[in-house]
Amino acid sequence: MxxxxxxxxxxxxxxxxxxxxxxxxxxxxxxxxxxxxxxxxxxxxxxxxxxxxxxxxxxxxxxxxxxxxxxxxxxxxxxxxxxxxxxxxxxxxxxxxxxxxxxxxxxxxxxxxxxxxxxxxxxxxxxxxxxxxxxxxxxxxxxxxxxxxxxxxxxxxxxxxxxxxxxxxxxxxxxxxxxxxxxxxxxxxxxxxxxxxxxxxxxxxIQLEAVWSHLVHSLRMLYSGKHFFFLAIQFSFINGILNLLVPIISITLVVNQDLIVTNYSISIALFQGTISLGIILGGIWLIKYLKRIKLIKLMPFIYLSLFSLYFFLIIQNGLAIGSFFLVIGLLIGVVNPKFSHMTLTTFPRELLSTISGSCALLLKVVTIISSLLFSGVSASDDLNSIYSFYIVLVFLGTLSGGISIYLVNRRSETLKGDN
Incomplete structure (x- = not known):
C-alpha cells in the first residue's frame, strides 16, 4: 500500500x-x-x-x-x-x-x-x-x-x-x-x-512485416527461456484447474444440498468470495513474508492443496472445502505477482508487450481445453466422474511440473559442464 x-x-x-x-x-x-x-x-x-x-x-x-x-x-x-x-x-x-x-x-x-x-x-x-x-x-x-x-x-x-x-x-x-x-x-x-x-x-x-518479425522473435525468446517457459506451462495448468473450482462446487451444491448455507446463490458467492479473499490477502499481506522464496518452490504447495481439496470433496466436508479454497487463494495471491515480476524483469522492455500477450494466451490454453472437456463430463451430473476429471487434471499438472523441474535442472547442469 x-x-x-x-x-x-x-x-x-x-x-x-x-x-x-x-x-x-x-x-x-x-x-x-x-x-x-x-x-x-x-x-x-x-x-x-x-x-x-x-x-x-x-x-x-x-x-x-x-x-x-x-x-x-x-x-x-x-x-x-x-x-x-x-x-x-x-x-x-x-x-x-x-x-x-x-x-x-x-x-x-x-x-x-x-x-x-x-x-x-x-x-x-x-x-x-x-x-x-x-x-x-x-x-x-x-x-x-x-x-x-x-x-x-x-x-x-x-x-x-x-x-x-x-x-x-x-x-x-x-x-x-x-x-x-x-x-x-x-x-x-x-x-x-x-x-x-x-x-x-x-x-x-507501423509496418506489418516488422510487427510479424517482432512477434516471431519474441515467441522464440519466450521459448528459449526454458525456466520461464516451463513455469508458464505450470501456470496454464493451475489456471485450468482453478477455472473449474467454482463450477465443481456449484454442481456439488446441487447434488448435496446439505452443504448449502442460507441459499444456493449465497453459497456459491461464499465459496467464490473465499478464493478471491485469499488472493487479495496473499497479494497484499502474505507475499511480504514470502518475498525471498523462489516461485518454483511454491508450486508444490499449490498442487498439495489441490490434492487435499479432492479428498474433502469426496467426503463432502463443506468447512474443509472452504478452508482449502482460502489456502489455494492465498498461494495464488503470492505466486501471481512473483510470476509477473519475473516477466517484467526477465525480458527487454522493447519486447514486454508481445511477451505479455503471448503469455496471456499460453496461460489460457489448458483453461480452454479443460472447459470444453468439463462441459461433456458435467453433463451427466455424476459427482464421481466430475471429481475424477478434476484429480486427473491435477495429476497431469503435477506430472508436467516434475518434468519441467527435471528438464530445467538438467539444462543448468549441462551449461555448467560446458563452462
Missing amino acids: NLLLTKKNFRKYFFLLTSSNIADSIYYIVLVTYASSLSNPAFAISLVTLSETLPEVFSPLAGSFADNIKNKYNTLKLLTLLRILFYLIISVLVLNHSMFLLYLMCILNFFSDICGKFFRTLLVPYIPHILTEDEIEEAQGLLGANFQLISILANFFGAILISIFSFSGISLINVSIFFISLFLVFSMRQSFKDFEQSIKIKNDS
Missing part, C-alpha cells in the same frame, strides 16, 4: 486500470442479464461469453503491435475514445430486445475488449519504467488484489445498477467511467512521453 501513497505515477496507473476493470466487469453482468431475457437464453449467453473470451486469442498480436507503436500516449487516448464510442452505440441498441441486436452488441463488445487488451499491453512496459525492480513484485500484488476485489464487487454492484437503471443507463455509466480513464491518461501525459523516449523503436510508422 505504501507504493500508492509515495509513487504518484503508480497511483495514477493503478486508478487507470481500476476504472477500466470496473467498466468491463460491470458491463459483462449487464450483457449476460440482457441475453438471459431473450427467447434462447442459453445460446444468447454463450454468444456474450464468446465475445469476452475470443479477444484472448489476439493477445500476442496485440502485444506485437503495442511494442511497435512509437506514440503510445496518443494511442492510449484513441483506444479510450473508441471504447467510449462503442458503449454510446450500445446504449442505443439496448433500448430494444432482439437476438439481432445482441449480435451487434457482441460484435461491439468484442472490438471493445480488443481495444482493452491493446490498451493494457501498451502499459505493460510502463511498470518497469516508473518502479524499481524491488518494487515491482509489491506493485503486482496490489494490482492482482485490486482486480480480485473488483471481481467480487462487480456482481453485487451490477445487480444493484440493473435494479435501478435501464440497460441504456448503465451503458452511459460505463461511458462516464471511460471518461475518467481518459482524464487519467491526459494527467499522465508527461510521464507517458518520458516512457516513450525510454523505449527504442526503429520505425516511426
Whole structure:
C-alpha cells in the first residue's frame, strides 16, 4: 500500500486500470442479464461469453503491435475514445430486445475488449519504467488484489445498477467511467512521453512485416527461456484447474444440498468470495513474508492443496472445502505477482508487450481445453466422474511440473559442464 501513497505515477496507473476493470466487469453482468431475457437464453449467453473470451486469442498480436507503436500516449487516448464510442452505440441498441441486436452488441463488445487488451499491453512496459525492480513484485500484488476485489464487487454492484437503471443507463455509466480513464491518461501525459523516449523503436510508422518479425522473435525468446517457459506451462495448468473450482462446487451444491448455507446463490458467492479473499490477502499481506522464496518452490504447495481439496470433496466436508479454497487463494495471491515480476524483469522492455500477450494466451490454453472437456463430463451430473476429471487434471499438472523441474535442472547442469 505504501507504493500508492509515495509513487504518484503508480497511483495514477493503478486508478487507470481500476476504472477500466470496473467498466468491463460491470458491463459483462449487464450483457449476460440482457441475453438471459431473450427467447434462447442459453445460446444468447454463450454468444456474450464468446465475445469476452475470443479477444484472448489476439493477445500476442496485440502485444506485437503495442511494442511497435512509437506514440503510445496518443494511442492510449484513441483506444479510450473508441471504447467510449462503442458503449454510446450500445446504449442505443439496448433500448430494444432482439437476438439481432445482441449480435451487434457482441460484435461491439468484442472490438471493445480488443481495444482493452491493446490498451493494457501498451502499459505493460510502463511498470518497469516508473518502479524499481524491488518494487515491482509489491506493485503486482496490489494490482492482482485490486482486480480480485473488483471481481467480487462487480456482481453485487451490477445487480444493484440493473435494479435501478435501464440497460441504456448503465451503458452511459460505463461511458462516464471511460471518461475518467481518459482524464487519467491526459494527467499522465508527461510521464507517458518520458516512457516513450525510454523505449527504442526503429520505425516511426507501423509496418506489418516488422510487427510479424517482432512477434516471431519474441515467441522464440519466450521459448528459449526454458525456466520461464516451463513455469508458464505450470501456470496454464493451475489456471485450468482453478477455472473449474467454482463450477465443481456449484454442481456439488446441487447434488448435496446439505452443504448449502442460507441459499444456493449465497453459497456459491461464499465459496467464490473465499478464493478471491485469499488472493487479495496473499497479494497484499502474505507475499511480504514470502518475498525471498523462489516461485518454483511454491508450486508444490499449490498442487498439495489441490490434492487435499479432492479428498474433502469426496467426503463432502463443506468447512474443509472452504478452508482449502482460502489456502489455494492465498498461494495464488503470492505466486501471481512473483510470476509477473519475473516477466517484467526477465525480458527487454522493447519486447514486454508481445511477451505479455503471448503469455496471456499460453496461460489460457489448458483453461480452454479443460472447459470444453468439463462441459461433456458435467453433463451427466455424476459427482464421481466430475471429481475424477478434476484429480486427473491435477495429476497431469503435477506430472508436467516434475518434468519441467527435471528438464530445467538438467539444462543448468549441462551449461555448467560446458563452462
